[in-house]
Amino acid sequence: MRQYLDAKQQHRDAIVFFRMGDFYEMFYEDALTAARALDLTLTSRSKNAGGSAIPMCGIPHHAADGYLTRLVQKGFRVAICEQVEDAKKAKGIVRREVVRVVSPGTFTEAGYLEDREPTFLMGLVVQRGVARDRGGSGTDLDRYGMALLDVSTGEFAATEYRGDTGRQALADDIAVLRPRECLVASDSEWHSLLPDAPAPAVTAVDPWLFDLERARHALTTQLDTAGLEGFGLSDRPGATAAAGALVHYLRETQKAQLAHVRSITFRETADAMVIDPPTLKHLEVVTSSEGTRAGSLLGEIDQTVTVMGSRLLRGWMLRPLVSLERVHDRLDGVEELAFRSVERGKLRELLKSVHDLERLVARAAMGTAGPRDLVALQRTLATVPRVRAILDPLQAPLTGSLLAELDEVPDIRDTVEATLGDAPPALARDGGAIRDGVDPELDELRGISRGGKEQIAAMEAAERSRTGIGSLKIRFNRVFGYYIEVSKANLHAVPDDYHRKQTIAGGERFITPVLKEYEQRVLGADERILEREIALFDALRDRVAAAAGRIQDSARALANLDVLAGLAETAAVHDYTKPHVHDGDELLITEGRHPVVERHVGHGFVPNDVTLNASSHQVIILTGPNMGGKSTYLRQVALSVLLAQIGSFVPANRAKIPITDRIFARVGASDNIARGQSTFMVEM
Ligand SMILES: Nc1ncnc2c1ncn2[C@@H]1O[C@H](COP(=O)(O)OP(=O)(O)OP(=O)(O)O)[C@@H](O)[C@H]1O
Ligand SMILES: [Mg+2]
Structure with missing residues (x-):
């Protein structure tokens, strides 16, 4: 006790x-x-x-x-x-x-995680009145640092916010990202930052964990780097403190090396289109008004075939790009795959056999991967050369650079294949994971164990003929080990050298000194076999963890290719068009459709045009009867802009989209587009 x-x-x-x-x-x-x-x-x-x-x-x-x-x-x-x-x-x-x-933010069992959503642990720090107001008013603003880590994949990012607008942006980000657990300093004022529902689990820790020097040290150690400049964190005390505290906390609680957490991205709020939580909700971007994925924009356009791709696409939709160059890169990649239907089909067929490489490598790094996980990882790596062969003729620069990032990690692939059997057990301690011929010591022990079992079988035959008891059996159980069982009718023929051990309903159980000698050999060997197998498996898993970086690069490239091919599939099947995205102010859509509603009303959908610009068409005032299609029109414009800026084709005949840094939308709270009910209809 x-x-x-x-x-x-x-x-x-x-x-x-x-x-x-x-x-x-x-x-x-x-x-x-x-x-x-x-x-x-x-x-x-x-x-x-x-x-x-x-x-x-x-x-x-x-x-x-x-x-x-x-x-x-x-x-x-x-x-x-x-x-x-x-x-x-x-x-x-x-x-x-x-x-x-x-804890809620660090647990990574498959049954707990959502396949197609990330699981975030978030670190939050409030630094009072320390940031200079760059607007020049001279007042000191509060600074907020936020770090985000998906332990199940190693994805790691940090951001900083300042002042009251920053505080609101942070609160919005928290509501959108929905962390499973928030790490805060026990003395900080975090209560007002967190949403009431769904409320994340809060872990209040010692404030010194957020101490800047300590945090910097934790980060540089984890990321194995001398300074944080390379990660864009050099002048970011809020983000550094939050990220360092997360790393420290994780290492303390997981007692693992976390080899899969090896880089961090600093996210500038201005690096992505801002879509605040009410807008996300009203546009039904990732969840429908009923809270399901089906019926949302994501549910409609997600044609990815891997869970990694599905997670990535969801991430893209929550943070559409604002860099013209990157949007064009993605659009060009999608365009080529949309036209190349043969390659696209082959790629998607092949990707169906790709496992969740991101989470598998994380499991290896956390020490929770079993033999089956490593075999899944190896089989996924084995598809890489085929992916490369299929996409080799493609020319889009993004596709090319993704192919260059693909690494089949041949040393790991071959070692795992040579070490583990084809159908290994889920856990190393179940035994039988390691192939024969991998390790001389293991082979020798297995030889002893098999030999002992053969001797016991031979002994059964010998004892039957010596005693003349045809039904004599040598059996095994955990309590007695090996024993000889003789039925009641034959007890008279039992020789003197049998020692009675137990009486059972149908007869009696005996042992002999010779039998016990064989048994010791078998059981001793079996026990050492298991120990040896576990040791060999752990060493193999450590080797995989040591290659985490290369495997993650491949995983990311596969996920990106899957998303591009998925968007191309959507574009081809649903007749979307490549938008012309530009840095002017003109928004022009001809025969635009609403991607979700058009699927529900079938061919009856009436396409609409829209023209907006900064000079002659700044505003549209749209009137019409109830159930007339006003909300649908408004949403389809917003969704087309969003789609264009994640790099997707859009549901229209022609589209010219200006890079947009923010979308606002408020629509009658309770209409239900997938069911064909307008605000008025619902209220009726
Ligand atoms: N362009 C279209 N083509 C075909 N059907 C459409 C179109 N736009 C909308 N609809 C259908 O009409 C229904 C009502 O559309 P919507 O909700 O946009 O109407 P509304 O004008 O906003 O009505 P309310 O004034 O009651 O809010 C949609 O759910 C959809 O089924
Ligand atoms: Mg409406």
Whole structure:
């Protein structure tokens, strides 16, 4: 119990999973909380010094992931306290340590994550009155630093905001990004920044974690760099503090190297089109008015075939580009793939077999990947040369640079393939993951184990003929090990050298000294086989983690190619046109359609034109009957601009779109375009 109390002392804010044999046990308050949250039966343990019973409950360790998922979903943190030495070799009580703390923003089990959405841990820092007002009024503004890390992929970014407008922009970003967990200094005023619903889990930590020097140190160590200039963070104390605190927190709680977190991007708010949360909602960009992906713009145009591509496209839609050059690059890439239908078809077919490389490599880096994960990773790397071959004839510069980033990481691919069997178990501890011929020591142990089993089989035959008992069997169970079983009718023929071990309903069980000798050989070897396999697997996983950077480059390139091909597919199938995006002020769309509504009204959709510019057509006042199509018209203009600036073709005959830095839209709150109901209809 002392060990437990020590662990609890260090992790007061978490439920402690205390490993005892095949179970994780919880005690005291933790037991009461977990029993309620997980519907577990509460029991009690021998009385403590005061004479009262200690409440406890437990879960089998092999089912832990499911229980962890449920607890984390409810917003709890869990500290996992493992036996860190072999129970058989330990003198006295086995040493235990907290090996990992899981929380809503750091948990990465597949059952907890959404395949097609990121999972963000966010660091927030408020620095009061420290930023100079660049407008010249001379007052000091507050500075806000925000960092964002998707532990499941290693995506890492930071931003800074200043003053009251910055504060609003930050609040908007938080509402859009929907972090699973926010890390804040316990003494900071974070309450007013966070949305009420859905409220992210908040983890308040010691303010010194956000101390600039400490944060800089944590960052440079993690990113393995001397200075932060290369990441655009040199003069960004807010962003640096937030990012450094995140890294520190993660390393503390995950106790892993996090080799997949190896670079950070500084995001300038002005680097992307701003779409505030109400606009996103009213335009139904990533979720429909019913909160589903289906019926939204994303649901309509997402033709990606990998989950990585799907996540990336969603990211593009939340941050459309404002750089003319980058928009053109993407549009050219999409255009070529739209025309090259053969290559596009082949590519998309091939990409269907691509696994979630980003999350697989992250699992390797966090030490949670199993043999099946590494095989999936290896098979995905093996598709890379074929992707390159298919796209080789293409000429768009973006496609070319993506192809150049593709790396099949041949050393890792070949090593994994040579080491792991074709259909390995999910976990290394299940045994049988490593191929024969990989490791001489393992092969020798397997030889001993097989030899022992053959000897036991031979012994069964020999004993049958010696005793004349045809039904004599040599069997195995965990309690007795190997034993000889003889049925009741044959007990008279049992020789003297059999030692009776147990009586069962149909007969009796015996052992002999020779049998026990074979058994020791087999069991000793089996145990060492498993140890050796786990050691070999861990070494392999570490090698994969060490190559995380190259694998991530490939993953990113594959995701980008998937998105470009997906947008091309949408353009080709739904007859979209390439917009002419320019830095003037003229917006001109002929025969434009609403990408979602046109799908629901079929061929009956009536296309509309629009002309807007800074001189003669600054405003449109649109009137018309209820259910006349006003809201649809307004939205389709906004959506076409958004689509153009993520690099997509647009639903129109012709489109000329000026680079736009912000979209505002407010539409009658409750109309439902996918169902064909206008504001008036709903209100009726
Ligand atoms: N261009 C179009 N072609 C065909 N059908 C359309 C078109 N525009 C809108 N519709 C259909 O008409 C329905 C109503 O459109 P919308 O919501 O835009 O009307 P509204 O003018 O905004 O009405 P209200 O004044 O009640 O808000 C849509 O849900 C859609 O089914
Ligand atoms: Mg309307």
